[in-house]
Amino acid sequence: xxxxxxxxxxxxxxxxxxxxxxxxxxxxxxxxxxxxxxxxxxxxxxxxxxxxxxxxxxxxxxxxxxxxxxxxxxxxxxxxxxxxxxxxxxxxxxxxxxxxxxxxxxxxxxxxxxxxxxxxxxxxxxxxxxxxxxxxxxxxxxxxxxxxxxxxxxxxxxxxxxxxxxxxxxxxxxxxxxxxxxxxxxxxxxxxxxxxxxxxxxxxxxxxxxxxxxxxx
Amino acid sequence: xxxxxxxxxxxxxxxxxxxxxxxxxxxxxxxxxxxxxxxxxxxxxxxxxxxxxxxxxxxxxxxxxxxxxxxxxxxxxxxxxxxxxxxxxxxxxxxxxxxxxxxxxxxxxxxxxxxxxxxxxxxxxxxxxxxxxxxxxxxxxxxxxxxxxxxxxxxxxxxxxxxxxxxxxxxxxxxxxxxxxxxxxxxxxxxxxxxxxxxxxxxxxxxxxxxxxxxxxxxxxxxxxxxxxxxxxx
Numbered sequence: 025x026x027x028x029x030x031x032x033x034x035x036x037x038x039x040x041x042x043x044x045x046x047x048x049x050x051x052x053x054x055x056x057x058x059x060x061x062x063x064x065x066x067x068x069x070x071x072x073x074x075x076x077x078x079x080x081x082x083x084x085x086x087x088x089x090x091x092x093x094x095x096x097x098x099x100x101x102x103x104x105x106x107x108x109x110x111x112x113x114x115x116x117x118x119x120x121x122x123x124x125x126x127x128x129x130x131x132x133x134x135x136x137x138x139x140x141x142x143x144x145x146x147x148x149x150x151x152x153x154x155x156x157x158x159x160x161x162x163x164x165x166x167x168x169x170x171x172x173x174x175x176x177x178x179x180x181x182x183x184x185x186x187x188x189x190x191x192x193x194x195x196x197x198x199x200x201x202x203x204x205x206x207x208x209x210x211x212x213x214x215x216x217x218x219x220x221x222x223x224x225x226x227x228x229x230x231x232x233x234x235x236x237x238x239x240x241x
Numbered sequence: 242x243x244x245x246x247x248x249x250x251x252x253x254x255x256x257x258x259x260x261x262x263x264x265x266x267x268x269x270x271x272x273x274x275x276x277x278x279x280x281x282x283x284x285x286x287x288x289x290x291x292x293x294x295x296x297x298x299x300x301x302x303x304x305x306x307x308x309x310x311x312x313x314x315x316x317x318x319x320x321x322x323x324x325x326x327x328x329x330x331x332x333x334x335x336x337x338x339x340x341x342x343x344x345x346x347x348x349x350x351x352x353x354x355x356x357x358x359x360x361x362x363x364x365x366x367x368x369x370x371x372x373x374x375x376x377x378x379x380x381x382x383x384x385x386x387x388x389x390x391x392x393x394x395x396x397x398x399x400x401x402x403x404x405x406x407x408x409x410x411x412x413x414x415x416x417x418x419x420x421x422x423x424x425x426x427x428x429x430x431x432x433x434x435x436x437x438x439x440x441x442x443x444x445x446x447x448x449x450x451x452x453x454x455x456x457x458x459x460x461x462x463x464x465x466x467x468x469x470x471x472x473x474x475x
C-alpha cells in the first residue's frame with residue numbers, strides 16, 4: 025500500500041520532458057519533489073506563476089510570492105508572473121499539459137466531485153472546474169476509500185460535480201487505474217496489495233485484466 | 242501632463258462608498274489585498290455590501306474583518322475555505338454566496354472592464370454552476386454562457402504606482418488586481434510606493450493609469466502570510 029509520498033512518486037513517473045504542469049493542493053503538491061532527474065518540467069500555479077520553485081529557506085519567505093495553496097514558494101530562473109485572467113487562459117487554452125488534483129469521488133464515467141458536501145462543507149471550487157473542463161490530461165491523486173472506509177471510485181458520484189467525464193487516470197494508495205468506456209480499468213497494483221483488495225475497495229465497474237503488474241517505484 | 246489621480250489618504254480615496262454597493266477587492270488569499278481600504282470600510286461601517294473577491298480572507302484579517310461586522314450581504318468568490326466565520330454565515334443562510342470557478346471569475350471581471358457582456362466557457366458545464374445557463378457546443382464540446390461583472394468601486398493593491406494611476410505589481414500579488422481595476426466604475430488603487438511621474442518604465446506597466454481613478458500611498462502594511470512553508474537552511 026502507498027502512502028501520500030508513494031502516490032506522488034508514482035504520479036511523477038507520468039511527467040514528460042517539456043511538460044507544463046498544474047498541481048492541486050494536497051498530495052498533488054508533493055509530486056514536485058519527485059521529478060525524474062533526466063527531464064525538465066515547469067510548474068504552473070493558477071494564482072499567477074510559471075516556473076514555481078521549492079519552498080524558501082527559513083527567513084527568506086516573501087508574502088507576495090505564494091502558490092495556489094497560499095504557501096510561500098520561490099520562483100525558478102526563467103519564471104514568469106501574470107494575472108489571474110492570463111493564468112486561466114493558459115489553462116483553458118490547453119497550454120498546460122498535465123493537471124494533477126485531488127478528489128472526494130470519481131465515477132466510472134470520469135466525473136469528479138471535490139468541492140462541496142451539501143449542508144456540511146462548502147469551500148468552493150477554486151480553479152478546479154476550469155482545470156478539469158479544459159485539461160486534456162488529468163490525473164487524480166487520492167486515497168481509494170474515505171475515512172469511513174467507503175469506496176471513492178463509484179458508479180455515479182453522490183456529491184455535487186466539479187466536472188463531467190474528464191478524469192482519465194487515477195493513482196490511489198492501492199492502485200493505478202484508467203477510465204475509458206464507462207469503466208475503471210486496473211493497470212497496476214500498489215506494492216503488497218492484492219487484486220482482491222482493490223476489487224473490494226472499488227464500488228464502480230472495474231475491469232481487471234488477467235495480469236496486473238505491481239507498481240515499480 | 243498626466244492626469245493627476247492622487248488623493249491624500251484612504252479617507253479621501255473611499256469617499257462615496259455607501260451601504261448596498263457592489264465592491265470588487267483584489268487579492269488571492271491575503272496576498273495582494275488592499276489592507277488600508279478594508280480597514281477603512283470597517284471604520285465607515287457600510288453594510289449590505291456585495292463583495293466580489295476570489296477569497297474571503299481569514300477570520301481576523303482581510304475580508305474576514307467585514308464578515309465579523311456583518312457588513313457583507315453577498316460574496317462572489319471561488320474559494321472560501323480558510324474562514325470559519327464565512328462558512329458559519331453561509332451555512333446558516335445569513336450570507337448569500339455565489340461560488341464561481343476561479344477562471345470564470347477572472348474572465349468575468351476582465352470582460353466587465355473590456356466591454357464584453359458575456360462569453361462561453363467550458364468550466365462548470367454539467368455542474369451546479371451551469372444550471373440555468375445557456376449551453377452551446379463549440380468544436381464538439383459544450384460550453385456555458387457567463388456574464389461580465391462590474392462594480393461601483395474596485396479596490397486594488399499594487400506595489401508601485403504613480404500620479405497617472407499606472408500600476409506595477411509584485412510577484413503573485415498581481416492576481417485579480419489588474420482585471421478588477423478594469424471593471425470598477427471608480428477604481429481605487431492603494432500602493433506600497435507612490436513614485437514620481439516618469440520613474441516607472443512605460444514598458445513595464447501592468448495596469449495602465451486609464452483604469453484607475455484614485456491612487457494613494459498606503460501605510461502600515463502587515464502582508465500576513467497564511468501558510469508559511471520553508472525548508473531549513475543547509
